[in-house]
Amino acid sequence: MSQEPLIRLTDVSKVYHLESGDFTALDHVSLDIQENEFVAIMGPSGSGKSTMMNHLGILDVPTAGALYIDGKDVAKLTALERTHMRRDMIGYIFQKFYLIPLLTAYENVEYPLILKYKKRDTTGKAAEMLTAVGIDEHMSAHRPNQLSGGQQQRVAIARALINEPRILLCDEPTGNLDRKTGFQIMDILINLHKHGKTVILVTHDPKIAEYAHRIIELEDGRIVGS
Amino acid sequence: MMDIFFDLSVRSVRLNFLRSLLASIGIVIGVVAISSMGMLGTNMQLSVKDQLSANVNTVMISSDVVKIRTTANVSTTSSGIDKSTLNDIESSAGQNQVIPIHRTSTQFTIGSTDGRGSIYGLDPNDIPKFLTVDQGSLTKGGSDVLVGATIASNFNLNVGSRIKIGPSNTANRPVVRVAGILTARGIASDGVNADTAIIVPDLWYTDHYGDKDVYDQVNVIVQNVDTISDVESAIDKKVNRNTQIVRISDASSRLTSITATLGTITTFIMAIGGISLVVAAVSIFNVMMMSVKERVQEIGILLSIGTEKGEVRRMFLYEAIILGLIGAIVGGICSFVIGYSVVNAMLGNTTYFFRPESLIYIPYGMVIGVVVCIISGMYPAWMASNMDPIDALRSE
Ligand SMILES: Nc1ncnc2c1ncn2[C@@H]1O[C@H](COP(=O)(O)OP(=O)(O)OP(=O)(O)O)[C@@H](O)[C@H]1O
Ligand SMILES: [Mg+2]
Numbered sequence: 001m002s003q004e005p006l007i008r009l010t011d012v013s014k015v016y017h018l019e020s021g022d023f024t025a026l027d028h029v030s031l032d033i034q035e036n037e038f039v040a041i042m043g044p045s046g047s048g049k050s051t052m053m054n055h056l057g058i059l060d061v062p063t064a065g066a067l068y069i070d071g072k073d074v075a076k077l078t079a080l081e082r083t084h085m086r087r088d089m090i091g092y093i094f095q096k097f098y099l100i101p102l103l104t105a106y107e108n109v110e111y112p113l114i115l116k117y118k119k120r121d122t123t124g125k126a127a128e129m130l131t132a133v134g135i136d137e138h139m140s141a142h143r144p145n146q147l148s149g150g151q152q153q154r155v156a157i158a159r160a161l162i163n164e165p166r167i168l169l170c171d172e173p174t175g176n177l178d179r180k181t182g183f184q185i186m187d188i189l190i191n192l193h194k195h196g197k198t199v200i201l202v203t204h205d206p207k208i209a210e211y212a213h214r215i216i217e218l219e220d221g222r223i224v225g226s
Numbered sequence: 227m228m229d230i231f232f233d234l235s236v237r238s239v240r241l242n243f244l245r246s247l248l249a250s251i252g253i254v255i256g257v258v259a260i261s262s263m264g265m266l267g268t269n270m271q272l273s274v275k276d277q278l279s280a281n282v283n284t285v286m287i288s289s290d291v292v293k294i295r296t297t298a299n300v301s302t303t304s305s306g307i308d309k310s311t312l313n314d315i316e317s318s319a320g321q322n323q324v325i326p327i328h329r330t331s332t333q334f335t336i337g338s339t340d341g342r343g344s345i346y347g348l349d350p351n352d353i354p355k356f357l358t359v360d361q362g363s364l365t366k367g368g369s370d371v372l373v374g375a376t377i378a379s380n381f382n383l384n385v386g387s388r389i390k391i392g393p394s395n396t397a398n399r400p401v402v403r404v405a406g407i408l409t410a411r412g413i414a415s416d417g418v419n420a421d422t423a424i425i426v427p428d429l430w431y432t433d434h435y436g437d438k439d440v441y442d443q444v445n446v447i448v449q450n451v452d453t454i455s456d457v458e459s460a461i462d463k464k465v466n467r468n469t470q471i472v473r474i475s476d477a478s479s480r481l482t483s484i485t486a487t488l489g490t491i492t493t494f495i496m497a498i499g500g501i502s503l504v505v506a507a508v509s510i511f512n513v514m515m516m517s518v519k520e521r522v523q524e525i526g527i528l529l530s531i532g533t534e535k536g537e538v539r540r541m542f543l544y545e546a547i548i549l550g551l552i553g554a555i556v557g558g559i560c561s562f563v564i565g566y567s568v569v570n571a572m573l574g575n576t577t578y579f580f581r582p583e584s585l586i587y588i589p590y591g592m593v594i595g596v597v598v599c600i601i602s603g604m605y606p607a608w609m610a611s612n613m614d615p616i617d618a619l620r621s622e
Contacts, residue, residue, distance in 0.1 A: 059530055059615050087532025098527045102237040114230050115532050
């Protein structure tokens with residue numbers, strides 16, 4: 001394809017320096033992901049899936065090699081530019097939801113808007129987004145610890161989507177949910193992909209990986225199949 | 227609420243209400259210590275200042291030249307201001323009151339009790355210009371005298387009492403009659419310590435002690451205290467034109483040095499109060515570190531979804547400010563009550579407590595309390611904002 005990829009990893013390695021010696025979590029990984037692709041990343045536990053996701057989410061920078069997102073070399077950005085890119089371009093959905101415990105469901109979704117516009121939201125966008133993922137108004141006033149796992153994940157998805165990111169990173173989003181709820185969450189993600197999002201999904205479940213266009217298999221930090 | 231980070235801080239403080247409250251108590255104590263010490267010192271200064279500044283408008287002139295005279299074949303050394311110098315003083319003093327004063331000390335006998343005190347010889351017309359009579363009336367001359375409040379109470383003097391002046395072994399001692407008793411005036415900063423003195427008419431004085439037209443001191447009462455240094459320099463220029471003849475002084479320099487000393491003492495006792503704020507700072511620091519440590523994962527979440535470091539820092543600084551404000555407000559209220567009691571107990575008088583110079587120490591202490599909290603919160607806030615988001619997220 002001649003079009004510049006949305007995400008490009010060239011020879012990316014990540015080495016953790018531990019007391020027991022160096023540990024290579026990503027080992028010369030090269031990969032292109034185009035806009036509006038739906039990619040599943042699979043592999044055994046400890047193969048480096050989350051490490052890869054953290055790189056794509058600009059939470060981590062490669063030890064060696066280069067990572068380009070939207071044509072920008074992530075290693076060359078300042079910390080603040082990376083923060084803004086994380087805020088504006090990337091929606092990250094975690095296995096453990098990671099909602100802010102002191103904020104209500106509504107405020108959790110509103111939060112990225114506040115980060116971006118530096119003021120409270122008055123457009124009703126956050127409420128709309130919550131409705132879209134199936135959280136009603138009554139539920140919106142609850143704190144995360146008053147919600148079920150499925151509800152929390154819906155809120156987390158709404159939070160990830162609120163700033164209209166181009167990239168949606170999902171690290172085992174259904175891993176902590178029962179099968180039925182897991183499929184409901186997957187329906188939301190598939191729908192988002194249909195609306196133009198680039199979705200990158202880590203999963204252990206081959207049934208869920210079936211939804212993807214492309215499956216990348218990791219083992220010991222290397223891509224062993226795609 | 228406008229700022230979500232402020233909201234988060236408020237909720238965090240509320241979540242750990244008891245812990246936050248305990249940390250704030252340190253600030254309360256610090257604020258109270260600083261404010262009440264400051265207020266105590268200021269009240270001390272104000273009351274001393276008011277006592278001393280009663281006669282601060284008086285220029286005191288005394289002779290710098292020692293003269294040797296021979297009276298009745300006894301040579302005495304004395305320093306006096308002569309008639310021509312007095313004329314010079316009067317001409318350079320302008321509209322201000324000039325009061326020539328004779329002074330000596332003597333023994334006296336009242337009834338059968340001997341005593342010792344000063345005798346001031348004053349023109350009866352000059353007396354009401356700076357002295358007030360508490361009982362009886364002013365002297366019109368002759369051998370009618372006024373006595374100071376201390377002498378009067380020590381010797382149970384009344385209007386009409388008689389006093390024999392001079393050492394008890396001399397014969398034919400002159401007798402004076404008490405016409406009035408003066409109001410107590412405390413430490414007089416015009417050099418006339420009337421409380422322990424007998425004030426006699428100037429004619430009576432020169433009749434008995436000589437020294438006609440030679441004065442021990444001349445006071446100039448300045449109508450407008452702001453012109454005091456102009457008056458002093460005018461006198462100095464005229465009288466001391468060739469040689470140093472008189473020494474000119476006033477109470478203002480003494481007042482300045484006393485208030486400066488009291489100011490230093492105030493600062494010192496406030497600094498001691500400030501030590502309690504250091505203890506408070508440590509407890510605030512401790513609570514802030516606990517708050518950061520407990521919220522590591524939350525910080526990881528905030529950072530990983532695009533919160534700027536500065537925003538995380540702000541969140542924790544708000545928390546420190548909230549603790550500081552709670553401490554400062556409670557401390558401010560307590561300072562008012564405790565400060566009032568301390569001033570009342572130590573000075574026995576709260577006339578000056580409500581003066582702005584005194585009350586200013588309450589907001590002053592409060593601001594210091596909040597600033598101490600902000601400083602204590604700085605490192606924890608910095609630590610939170612510099613966490614690695616991935617490490618922070620992984621912590622449980
Ligand atoms: N911060 C770190 N310090 C040291 N080692 C790390 C760190 N993060 C990850 N690793 C190591 O890198 C390897 C890959 O970890 P990663 O979390 O990417 O695995 P994973 O594929 O997501 O596994 P799982 O399916 O269990 O989530 C693991 O062996 C892990 O111990
Ligand atoms: Mg993982």
